[in-house]
Amino acid sequence: MDFSLLNQLLVIFISSVVAIAVFHRLRLPATLSYLIVGVLLGPAATDTIAESENIALLAEMGVVFLLFSIGLEFSFAHMWALRRIVFGLGGNQVLLCGIGIAIIAFILGLPLPIALILGAGLALSSTAIVSKELTSRNELKLPIGQQTMGILIFQDIAAVFFLILIPVLAGNSEQNLWVALGSVLAKSTLLLVTMLLIGRWILPHLFHEIAKVRSEELFVLTALVIALLAAWVTHSMHLSMALGGFLAGMMLGESHYRHQVEHDIRPFRDVLLGLFFVSVGMMLDLSLFLQHWLLILLLTALLLIFKASIITWLARKHSDMPGTALKTGLYLAQGGEFCLALIALVNQHDLLTNTQSAVVLSVTILSMSATPFIIRYSHWFIRKLSSQKAPTTQSEPNAIAAALESVTNHTLICGYGRVGQSIGRFLDKQNLPYVAMDDDPIRVKEACQAERKVFFGDCRRPDLLEAAGLDRANLVVICVDVNENAEKITQAIRLKNQQIPIIVRTRDDTSLETLRNAGATEVIPEIFESSLMMIKHVLVMLGTPSEQIREQIDAVRQERYQMLHGLYQGERTSIIDKKGLPRTFLHGIQLPTDASSLGKTLEFVDLEGRCGIEIHHLKRHDIELDDWRNQPLLVNDIVVISGNHEQLEQAENLLLTGYS
Known part of the structure; x- marks a missing residue:
């Protein structure tokens, strides 16, 4: 050959x-x-x-x-x-x-x-x-x-x-x-x-x-x-x-x-x-x-x-x-x-x-x-x-600033995809001003046919954010798909403005804490909000009082979606995401008769500190125990934890054998 x-x-x-x-x-x-x-x-x-x-x-x-x-x-x-x-x-x-x-x-x-x-x-x-x-x-x-x-x-x-x-x-x-x-x-x-x-x-x-x-x-x-x-x-x-x-x-x-x-x-x-x-x-x-x-x-x-x-x-x-x-x-x-x-x-x-x-x-x-x-x-x-000034391009900070010099008290939308466009339409309905910026040339080209306040640019650049009226805006909404870019945009905004509220939309919760640490006021994981919407409809159809539904959903949001973190692995679920990072899964570990952790408390075993996992709850006879940290572990107890694949294996080994 x-x-x-x-x-x-x-x-x-x-x-x-x-x-x-x-x-x-x-x-x-x-x-x-x-x-x-x-x-x-x-x-x-x-x-x-x-x-x-x-x-x-x-x-x-x-x-x-x-x-x-x-x-x-x-x-x-x-x-x-x-x-x-x-x-x-x-x-x-x-x-x-x-x-x-x-x-x-x-x-x-x-x-x-x-x-x-x-x-x-x-x-x-x-x-x-x-x-x-x-x-x-x-x-x-x-x-x-x-x-x-x-x-x-x-x-x-x-x-x-x-x-x-x-x-x-x-x-x-x-x-x-x-x-x-x-x-x-x-x-x-x-x-x-x-x-x-x-x-x-x-x-x-x-x-x-x-x-x-x-x-x-x-x-x-x-x-x-x-x-x-x-x-x-x-x-x-x-x-x-x-x-x-x-x-x-x-x-x-x-x-x-x-x-x-x-x-x-x-x-x-x-x-x-x-x-x-x-x-x-x-x-x-x-x-x-x-x-x-x-x-x-x-x-x-x-x-x-x-x-x-x-x-x-x-x-x-x-x-x-x-x-x-x-x-x-x-x-x-x-x-x-x-x-x-x-x-x-x-x-x-x-x-x-x-x-x-x-x-x-x-x-x-x-x-x-x-x-x-x-x-x-x-x-x-x-x-x-030439004696005439060159035509100014809209991608330059001075051109964007000139086009928006009369715009104040607006919402700055970073990323004009599906979510960003939906937000823009609702703001239009309420006659509330907004400015959108996106780095997809085709999307900006199409949007500019009908909308005047959509500009091409990289939202990670502080000079473009400043040109878009960041210091005069009431709110910033970040609607980009890549969490790393959302983090950089948040950091760039905080370099110029420490006070303005920032709402970040993400697909999941993988970067929730990172974005909050970068300066995001609120982080909205899209997958969790869609789940809460479904939960609300389910409870309404089951006859649950609306006030009780609102309190439960608000409690989940205040706890930063803790109840919704993680998912159980399926047959076709990859253990890594599209960026090559390990996914977080839920996993239940049932304790057999010879488990080394029997009689000990979860606080004593210290799964979180030794394995880096998160303990969700402890089940005993299909009942979730309230004070599970100080409860001695018994045979057939089920410990529900979340973490990546390697962390889950370490935690299971620690509970069963005493060695991680």
Whole structure:
């Protein structure tokens, strides 16, 4: 059995894990880490990984899934609303930037077809990096987000066309070129219409039936099959596999399942796309890069300045906001993933020399690596280059503070999921002001369509909490799923405000004391409150007086849900939770005739101190004893305790044998 592919993948993935961890620490894009891994493992450096058709195929699948994800963002209604930006501004940008770069490349001595390909590739920007930055900065709904995404949408369409065009340009005669191009366009049009009809009339019903099954595996596999099947169809028609992925995404783009599909497909896309970037990095000739580093830096600066100038000029003609126009130019000045894909495809057809490929790849990679920093400091660039103040993003503390400067005596909701939204709706009903903050970009994007006081941000940041009016708020409600994050948010609030009441919602009681120690005024375990609600209904149906029910439930709350702590282990109950921490279980230990603890009191045995468990009660003849601590233990007594699996075993050994 040949394990060469497994060995290569293992080396690539181990190297990628290390590189991504380092780049994450340095706050650099993961894309660059994959490219560096490719450079280090490829022939340019260590020559650890040889060229492999299997790895190349997996890498191509990464491009398929990338385009599939991009296709999910398309809907005809959305494109129609942005038609002036997409087809007007986006089309002019690709045309002018492509022609300008092609002219420069032609002047530098490249043949006209190759110059046009390079112009087309470098005219496109990095959809992955720019869209991620827009989302993280909550700028998608602002004019800058609308313009930038509109241009990126057209670039994505153009990229698919360019991926089709390169194999055609590899032909020999002019006649063959136009005949082949016409054939490709005809087949692409037929395929597009067919797939969109399938996406409109068949796939929504299919995913509706799959969703009713409630099988995550089936849902993910269906999405994978659709993407790969579409890629296979286009490949069998001698078209680009990436085109198939794009069309498959568009088929599902009209469906309300697209967010779930995109979420489920993301791990496969990112891993396989990482392989694609590794394969691209392996093509980079490090020695040629070192020989021509000055030329590469100059060309990178030229590319950034040229594209930023053209896009700014076009955006200024489209909009009357100079700051937004300049910012759009800065955001889209880089080369993108599709240029890397185009260069890889060009190299397959031997249309560029190694030196030319190395220079173009290096320029693209450097421009992409500079993009997060350009976007981060875009305000500085705009202040230097424009007299108008840069448009402010809502993710920044000063922008949030400006939007909420008139809001006082409000409730600050940290986490706007199911519970947070429910609280917000009830506050709206009572005409009580509130402000919500969440770090889920899709959720914030959807909420902002109808609600004005929902902001994107990390609630653990004290500056964002202060910007959200923490010092003017009446109450803070924390509704996040991760208890560690809830603890950090509570600590951040207490750094700024020691007096404001804080209510924390949790799923269970695993961090109840920790949250109280962090400064939470009240901790509401959701599972306990739902249990109390059921208990209340049960007692009402049994005819228990309402006053008695209220007293009993209030007593449970005052005792911090002590009665409800722990649960008995079942056949399918895991002894660890989703975070790998041991679960707390209830466990009853019946004392046999030869138990070493007989005649002793539980206070003397000291299970709590020696084993770390919690004693709930002592049962004798099915009766709970009140003063159980000082009762001598008798045969057949049942001691009910709670703790994790290891603690329960220690306590049982101590009661039965005298040794823990």
